[in-house]
Amino acid sequence: MCDCFKTVGERMKQRLMEKVPEGAEIKKGFDTGWENTCLSLSSGDLIVMLKYKLAYRANKKDGSPAKNLTRMEGNVTMNHCPFCGEKQE
Numbered sequence: 410m411c412d413c414f415k416t417v418g419e420r421m422k423q424r425l426m427e428k429v430p431e432g433a434e435i436k437k438g439f440d441t442g443w444e445n446t447c448l449s450l451s452s453g454d455l456i457v458m459l460k461y462k463l464a465y466r467a468n469k470k471d472g473s474p475a476k477n478l479t480r481m482e483g484n485v486t487m488n489h490c491p492f493c494g495e496k497q498e
């Protein structure tokens with residue numbers, strides 16, 4: 410598999426780091442890095458996901474619209490790298 414996520418991610422981090430104040434703590438984990446990726450348990454590679462969202466306002470029992478929206482989402486795995494087009498396993 411290609412290493413686009415690593416190389417493009419490093420360039421992106423470098424660019425953003427130029428605006429980080431000196432001495433600031435860089436958070437790791439879900440706060441820093443690519444969004445909409447998951448780790449493939451079989452290959453250990455990052456897989457790109459495309460998120461689809463849907464929001465709706467249900468009706469209450471009296472027929473009036475609910476105050477809050479109900480939100481749903483689902484992820485679809487991308488078959489190819491969005492940078493170079495290589496097939497993702």
Ligand SMILES: [Zn+2]
Binds near residue numbers: 411413414490495
């Ligand atoms: Zn690639």
